[in-house]
Each structure stands twice: as structure tokens, then as C-alpha cells.
Amino acid sequence: MSLNGLLAQLLVGLINGSFYAMLSLGLAIVFGLLGIVNVAQGAFYMLGAFLAWIAFTHYGIGYWPALVLVPLLTALIGIVLERTVICRVYQLDHLYGLLLTLGIFQVMQGLFVYWYGTAGLSYPTPSALASGHNLGFMYLPNYRAWVVVASLAICFGTWYAIERTRLGAYLRAATENPTLVRAFGINVPLLVTAAFGGGVALAGLAGVLAAPIYQVNPLMGGNIIITVFAVVVIGGLGSILGSIVTGLALGLLEGLSKVFYPEASNMVIFAMMIVVLMIKPAGLFGSER
Amino acid sequence: MTDVEVLALRGVEGFYGESQVLHGIDLSVQRGEIVTLIGRNGAGKTTTLRAIMGILRKRRGSLRLMGVETGGLPPERIARLGVGYVPEERGIFTSLNVIENLMLPPRLKPGGMALDEIYALFPNLKERSASSGAKLSGGEQQMLAIARVLRTGADFLVLDEPTEGLAPVIVTQIGRALDAIRRRGMTVLLVEQNFRFAAGVADRHYVMETGRIVDMVPRAALSGGLARFEAYLGV
Numbered sequence: 001m002s003l004n005g006l007l008a009q010l011l012v013g014l015i016n017g018s019f020y021a022m023l024s025l026g027l028a029i030v031f032g033l034l035g036i037v038n039v040a041q042g043a044f045y046m047l048g049a050f051l052a053w054i055a056f057t058h059y060g061i062g063y064w065p066a067l068v069l070v071p072l073l074t075a076l077i078g079i080v081l082e083r084t085v086i087c088r089v090y091q092l093d094h095l096y097g098l099l100l101t102l103g104i105f106q107v108m109q110g111l112f113v114y115w116y117g118t119a120g121l122s123y124p125t126p127s128a129l130a131s132g133h134n135l136g137f138m139y140l141p142n143y144r145a146w147v148v149v150a151s152l153a154i155c156f157g158t159w160y161a162i163e164r165t166r167l168g169a170y171l172r173a174a175t176e177n178p179t180l181v182r183a184f185g186i187n188v189p190l191l192v193t194a195a196f197g198g199g200v201a202l203a204g205l206a207g208v209l210a211a212p213i214y215q216v217n218p219l220m221g222g223n224i225i226i227t228v229f230a231v232v233v234i235g236g237l238g239s240i241l242g243s244i245v246t247g248l249a250l251g252l253l254e255g256l257s258k259v260f261y262p263e264a265s266n267m268v269i270f271a272m273m274i275v276v277l278m279i280k281p282a283g284l285f286g287s288e289r
Numbered sequence: 290m291t292d293v294e295v296l297a298l299r300g301v302e303g304f305y306g307e308s309q310v311l312h313g314i315d316l317s318v319q320r321g322e323i324v325t326l327i328g329r330n331g332a333g334k335t336t337t338l339r340a341i342m343g344i345l346r347k348r349r350g351s352l353r354l355m356g357v358e359t360g361g362l363p364p365e366r367i368a369r370l371g372v373g374y375v376p377e378e379r380g381i382f383t384s385l386n387v388i389e390n391l392m393l394p395p396r397l398k399p400g401g402m403a404l405d406e407i408y409a410l411f412p413n414l415k416e417r418s419a420s421s422g423a424k425l426s427g428g429e430q431q432m433l434a435i436a437r438v439l440r441t442g443a444d445f446l447v448l449d450e451p452t453e454g455l456a457p458v459i460v461t462q463i464g465r466a467l468d469a470i471r472r473r474g475m476t477v478l479l480v481e482q483n484f485r486f487a488a489g490v491a492d493r494h495y496v497m498e499t500g501r502i503v504d505m506v507p508r509a510a511l512s513g514g515l516a517r518f519e520a521y522l523g524v
Contacts, residue, residue, distance in 0.1 A: 166392075169385055169392075169393055170393070172382065172384045172385060173382045173384075173393055175384070176382050176383065176384055179364065180376060180380040181393075182344075182363065182364040182365045182368070183342050183344060183364045183365075183367075183368055183374045183376075184365075184374070184393065184438075184441075185365050185368035185369045185394065185395055185441075186365055186394075186395060187365045189363075
């Protein structure tokens, strides 16, 4: 086993882990506050990548503006869905939210398969990040380094906003007791809608970051969301820090297994999930409710 | 005392699902008054407070708060009129520490208590400001729940059994806090089972039985009416 091969796989693992972390973070926020297991998160990730591709191909809007515009547009679409459809199942069992968002996911994925097929489209790497650096022991493409740095910054920024700011305190309090937070004069329904928009925007942003690395494909959301759910279960549903740490760690674990036992790399995360469910059913960072 | 009505309920009915729990409540609270709602368990005292706060969604009749009809308003709009609510279960957020809990409710009006004044009333809270809300004793939780709404500038406080299950020394401390609240000219509606405590702090008492107000006793008439109360409360 060469050191180069190991480091290259660890980098791939770190990048995959960054996407797991960003997507499961959005899931954690939405589940914590709305009690909705948002399967559509995968579709919003795919939507983010497609919106970036459409913006570039049809409107000549490049990567950097897309990095700002696409999450906003994704959030807007998410907020419309939340206000018109998803808000109707809050009073029901979690299962209804899961089924509803699974339906939304299927419709969105189906539409993009219908429009664009499943062959996949390529999105160019932004020219400023096109080359790479030879670190001596491995070659590091600039864009991949950027994705790792950007996603870590996004994850840390989100964690900080939730754990250390006043708005975050409202969110945490509303997660525990929404009625009482309303009785303090805070518009919780608005907060819930904004949080849903924020969670979905994270998925859209991840989609833009992913576009130059993976092919822009209608099935990309479905492929990743299964793994992200395993990450969420391992980290503990609704735990912010758990989502970030577990996402990154499992990406690395997946990368490592590709080096040492490639046949297992597709299932190592799920094997891990089973072990965690047996030992600590609430997840590594979760608390029993 | 200026005779300004802070709260006026006329024929208020309240429902949990299909079952009616409030059967036409009439009561009023004037500015600067401390008024208690007393009665046995299940008489509808907490439900009345929940109707006032807009938490009980199925409510009918006239509920006027600071002159505003609040029957159709959501809780956040009602709170914004300047109401501070301390629920029976205290509602301390366990994922927030003491200072985060204390700072959580937004300012509703100018003139709230400064942090120093609050700490002077409840010194325990200052010592425990970095503790998790989950680690507080029952008494500390109650102090925090009251302190939390004193900061906001709310001039009408709605307190649900602030002394329930607390040691006498803490009840005394909460009584002192109510004196300070009165001195600031704030208005209070208080649900209380501890009649001795209620008699010490309140100007008037409404007695509730099975979802109705059955009597109103002003403080002056209290000593003569003690037997009456004991009959109501079954003590």
C-alpha cells in the first residue's frame, strides 16, 4: 500500500464527509425544530447542482455568483413547499412527514430525470481553482481543497449560529417548547419557516460545491441521502455537533476502507450504523428523549 | 391606584377538544393590582391562564388585555402587549444555560428590571449563571422562570402556582420578589393553591370551581371570610 494511495483516498473520504456533514446538518436543524425527517434534503442538494448548471449554461452566471444565488433560490423553493404542503403534517406522527418529503423527493427527482435524463452533465471547475499543488507526497487539486475548507467553514458557522447566538437560543428553546417561546413574544411559526429555508439552503449550497466534482445528475441526491441518513442515525438525530463530526468521520472511514478492503467500502457506514444502534440507540451525540 | 383595566374576561369559555373546561369566566384585573385565582385542582385555573395567553386555542367570549381584544390572537401577539408568563411547569429550557434562559425572552417594553436588580432579588441565579437549565433545583427553576419575565419590561405578569412544591424559605423569597413587583406598579394575576401565601400578597381573590368563578373576596373581607375559603378549598 503506497502512502500516496492512502492520502488520496483519505482526501476523497474527507470531501465525501464534508458533503455528508453539510447535508446531515440541514436534516438535524429541520428535524430538531419541525420534527420532520426531511428526505427531500437529497432532492434539494440535486436541485442546487442543477440550478448552478442551468445558471451557467443558459444564463452565463458563473460559479461564484451561483454560490450565493443558488442557496437563496433553493431556500425560496423550500419555503414555498414548507408553507403550502409540509406545514400540514406538523401535528401528525413523524412518519407522515417522512412519507410526504419522500414523495416530494420522488417528484423532484422524477422531473429532473424527465428533463435531463440520467446520463449526467458536467460543470466546469471555476478557473481560479482549476489547477492544483504538488505537496510532495500527493497532488492536491485546488478545487478539492476549497471544498474541504468551505464546508468546514459552513459547518462551523452553522454550529456557532445555533449554539452561540441569540437567534440560535430561540431555535434551541423552540425545539424544546415552542408554545412557551411563543408566549414570550417570539414568532415561532416564522422561525420554523426560516429554519426550514436555512436547512434547505445548506443542501443547495452543498449541491453547488458538488457540481464541479461529481457529475450533475438527477440521481445524485438519492445516492447520497441514504448514506446521510445513516450518518444522522449514528450521530444522533437532531444533534448539530453530532452531524458535523459524524459526517466527516464517516467520510474518512469510508475512504480508509477503500484502501484496506475496497469490497467493504459501500457498506462500512451501514455496518457502523447497526453497531451504534445496538450499543447507543440515540446515536453517539444524541440524547434519549 | 388608577382604575385602568389591564385584563377583562367576559363570559369566557374554553375547550380541550370537544370537552368544555371553562364555563363563562368573568373577571377583571386593574392596573397595579395583585389578584389570585384560587380553587381546587381541576377547577380550571391553569386553563384560564392559558386562555389569557392564547395558548388555549379553542376559546370563546371576550378577552380584553390592555384594551385589546385578544380572542383571535396567537400567543406571540398577546405577549407583545406586555405580558410575562410563568407557566406551572416553569418551562426552563434544558438545552440553554441559566444566563441564556434569563436573556431569552425579548424586550417587550422599556422599563424592565436590570440584571443587577434581578440578581439582588435572586442571588442564587447569579452564582449559577453558567449552569445548565437542567441542573437547577425546583426553587432555582422557579426563581429563573420569574426572573426571566422581569427583564422584559412586561407590566402584567401571569404566574401559575409559583410556590408549588417549594421549601418555606424559597416561598419567602418569592414573596419578597412579589413585593418588589408590586412596588414597581406591575400588575399580577396569580394562580395559587397555597392560601396563606395568597392571602399575604394579593389584593383580591377569585374563587374558581368547575370552570366557573363562584366568588370574589377582597383583601379587607378576608379575615371574616376565612371559613368561606376553607370550605371552597376543602382544607
